Amino acid sequence: MTIEEILRLRDQVWDEHPLIIERAVLPTLAAKDVLARVWALGRKGRGSIAFFAQPLSGKSSCAELLFVEMKRKKPGCGVLIFEVVEDTNPAEGRLLSEILNQIDYAPKIARDLAGKRTQVHRALLSLSGEARHLFLIFDEAQELSCDEFAWLKSVINRLVRDRVKVTVVLFGQIELKEKRQQLKAARSDLEKRFMSTLNEFRGIQNAAELEPLLAAIDAGSEFPVGSGMSYLQLLLPRFYEGGGRLVSSSALFWRELKQQRLPGVGTVVAMSSVAGFLASFFIHLRGADSEELKITSELLQKIDVI
Structure with missing residues (x-):
């Protein structure tokens, strides 16, 4: 031209x-480090990594960059950015419904818990694509309760049993460090599953x-x-x-x-x-x-x- x-x-x-x-x-040095860590973790059948950051340091932009780059590096994979909202009275049904809403699930959402579990499983199975690999990115992860981590563990376990690779990435405010301690005290298995690796994400x-x-x-x-x-x-x-x-x-x-x-x-x-x-x-x-x-x-x- x-x-x-x-x-x-x-x-x-x-x-x-x-x-x-x-x-x-756009990539920063810190974002490129996150990309490298998540890509390396994706080798495993199931893995999780967490990052905490000060407000406005670019973690949400990094989550969007992850979405773009994982799609580019692994064609056919599925990527979901889940924006966590604090729920003072968490319930499994509401969490499952929110997952379906955030992936724009078209059919009517079931009213019973068993139906919602099945719908979430099928929807995420479909999202994993031809690559049978799902990257689940949680923004504002410090808002997840211990119960919600337990329910997410069940969702992920079922996908893994169906031979879907699941790579979980948690982004949160500095309070995510406190959430890790809460998980460790309440359910050490959840701390080991989701936050055995907790890194600081810094802005420029x-x-x-x-x-x-x-x-x-x-x-x-x-x-x-x-x-x-x-x-x-x-x-x-x-x-x-x-x-x-x-x-x-x-x-x-x-x-x-x-x-x-x-x-x-x-x-x-x-x-x-x-x-x-x-x-x-x-x-x-x-x-x-x-x-x-x-x-x-x-x-x-x-x-x-x-």
Whole structure:
């Protein structure tokens, strides 16, 4: 495509671009570590790993990245991101119904417990796909009660008996550490099953950790799907054509971003802050794209985060 054709396409899809609407799923160093750990765990017939994080450090974005990457690395597998909501009076039937709701189960949900168990099993069996491998990702996992962990164990055991690989990934706030202790005290088998491995997931802490994200914008992303163009190539085509790349300015980006650190957690920058700054960066430069464009401290200081 010519530059003029790219610019016309850019104008058509601007309001839908993942970076502009702050919904881009991009890798950080911490997210790439999670991907590697989960992929290695997927070798087993049944496995579980847990991560706790400070608020806004990007765990939900990491869950979305896992969804995309596991689908890409293992075609035919099933991936479910289950958003846990606190239930002050947990019941197995409600948990099973919520699982069915979150996978958009079309048939009418059974009213009796046995019927719901069968429906959940069949639905997850179908979701596991041709690969017979299911990745279950729980966001806000600290909200799961001990009883709910026990019910999930039964669901997983039944799938494993039907020769489905099940890989469980728990993402939670820092309270997940306390939940692990509660499980250990109440049901040590559940602690060993779901949280024998508990790791800390951190947001971006320095320029080196920002580099994978910027490199993905430069060359490891695509929008629109099937266009063959990276995010940068579409949004700043002249800058891209002239050899400009964001990753070469990671130190300059970090100098601005580190001013937005999360309070009380050292140098960690919230992923929402990163997303907001990048969106504002491209909006600011929409009419200033050129092959001579240079990313400087002065330029980045002019970015007014919307």
